Amino acid sequence: MKKKFNLFNWLFDGNPLFSxxxxxxxxxxxxxxxxxxFVMGLSVTVVLLFSSIIVSLISKYISDELRIPSYIIVIATFVTVLEVLLRKYSIPVYEALGVYLPLITVNCIIMGRVLSFASKNKVGASILDSLKCGIQxxxxxxxxxxxxxxxxxxSLTIIDNLSGLLxxxxxxxxxxSSIFVPSxxxxxxxxxxxxLGILLGILNSIRNRGDSK
Amino acid sequence: MNLIPLFFMSILSENIILNKFLGICPFMGVSNKEKSAISMGISVTFVVLCSSILTFLINKYVLIPTDTVYLQTLMFILIISTFVQLVEIILKKYSKSLYNLLGIYLPLITTNCAVLGIVLINIRSNYTLPESIVYALGSSIGFTLVIYLFSLMRVRMDKSPIISSFKGYPIALIAAGIMALIFSRFVGV
Known part of the structure; x- marks a missing residue:
């Protein structure tokens, strides 16, 4: 039986943040x-994608003891590239992300995906996996x-810091403003x-209801 | 900036976990048992203190003179991971009891955002060497304090009647939020 593609499940199942x-x-x-x-999500996706590609190519040649340090260097390299590019093309975005941009290096999502998937699989599969994870x-x-x-x-700010580019x-x-006072x-x-706590609770209860049906 | 206000600010009102959101993974993951919370805190304090001194010196005497400041991230993560390895080897050889106490938590510190975060904040705020040391010490004490308090709260939470969908992470996050509210009121202490 062909399984129907369900966008909701695809977005939430194994979502690195929610689950x-x-x-x-x-x-x-x-x-x-x-x-x-949005910019942070995109940055993580880009770094994850490139790190997965490199790691899946080199993982055969790296011994077990050096695994974590060498993967961290691969990730840090791409983060540095991203940092340099952002500083060159869009200073406001660079400043808005601040210290959290270099901290993508130690983001557990990237390390987790790279260690558990990219280091054991071929390039093609790793690209698909990292894209899915990044979009989620x-x-x-x-x-x-x-x-x-x-x-x-x-309010909803869609483009502000990026306005210099776009x-x-x-x-x-x-x-x-007459009916809603922001807090x-x-x-x-x-x-x-x-x-985030309340959002997770609500998502859990939706999931539980779906399971019990 | 005065050192004493900086010290208390970094422990309380600008707590590294509750205000800067650094080191949340161990905060959520480890803080089930009070003993492991303390061990984690001690090892983080040690690594943070040593690596912030080292990164300060490297930044000032290597990166800035050679005009390669953009390599900061790469350099610092390298220093931290080397340092963690070094501490592990030294402890294994000379102090078996301390090694057994910290053992499993040491490798985890490399990927702890609090360590890289504190080091980067030190450099970006242009702190002097004494200020960096005080900030590093204060932040890691703040980290240990919050992670310990939270482990005590988690024990109570496991026993309380909570709606099933909110059990575990959601209620822990909400509790952390309330704690953050309290800590943010320490401004000016």
Whole structure:
């Protein structure tokens, strides 16, 4: 029987953020606006993709003791390349991501995927796996960022820091200010933890209901 | 900046876990048992302290004179992972009891964002050497404090009646959020 493609399941099953809680540090810190979340998701995807390709090519030649240090160097190299490129082409984005950009190096998602998948599989499979993982992560981080920005600032910033590259800005308010008063707490660190906690709880209950049917 | 306010700021109001979101993986993963929380804290303190001194010197005397500051990330992660390996080897040889206590947590520290994070924050805020040492020490004490307090809370949470979908990570995250609210009020202590 051919299984019907289900976008919801594809996005949520094995989602690195929602089901395994990997890569939390960057996620919680950066999700204050839609744009930051999206850029971070994209950066992680790009680094993951290139690191997976390299690691799946070289893993045969690396001994077990040197595995983690050498993979970290591969990842750090791509993060450095990304850093240099961002600093050259878009300073505002570089500054918005701040210290969390170099911290992609120690993002558990990348290390986890590289160790558990790319080092054991061929290049083609690794590319597909890292793309899937990257899209799932980007989706999760953008979802969290949108919720936090709407609740905290009643707005959705799609293009602001990137305007230097693209030439236009795009951001709008969601609710009329007469019926909805945004609460700053969602933009603070406490709000990040609480929003993700409640989001995870709701997703779990949806999943449980689906299982019991 | 004065050293004493910096010290307390890095422990409380700008806590490395609750305010900067660094080191969340061990925070969520390890902090089930109080003893392992303390061991993790001690090993992180040790590595952070040593590597922030080393990275400060390397940044000032190697990277800046040779104009290769863009290699920071690569250099620092290399230093940290070498350092963790070194600590592991030395401990194994000279102090078996300490090695057994920290043993499994040491390799994990390489991929702990708190270590690289503290080192990078030190460099980016242009701290002097004494300031970097104080910040590194304060942050790691803050890390240990929060991870220990949280392990005690996790024990209570396991016994409390919580809706099944919120059991485990969701309720832990919400509790961490409330803790972050409390800690953020320590501004000016």
């Amino acid at each position: 395994m809680l990997l890569g939390m540090c960057t996620t919680l810190a950066i999700t204050t606006t839609f744009e930051n979340g 992560y980007t989706f999760a981080i953008v979802l969290l960022a949108s919720i936090r920005e709407i609740l905290g600032n009643n 030439g236009f800005k795009l951001s709008f308010n969601i609710f009329p 700053n707490i969602f933009l603070t660190s406490a709000g990040a933890f609480i929003t």
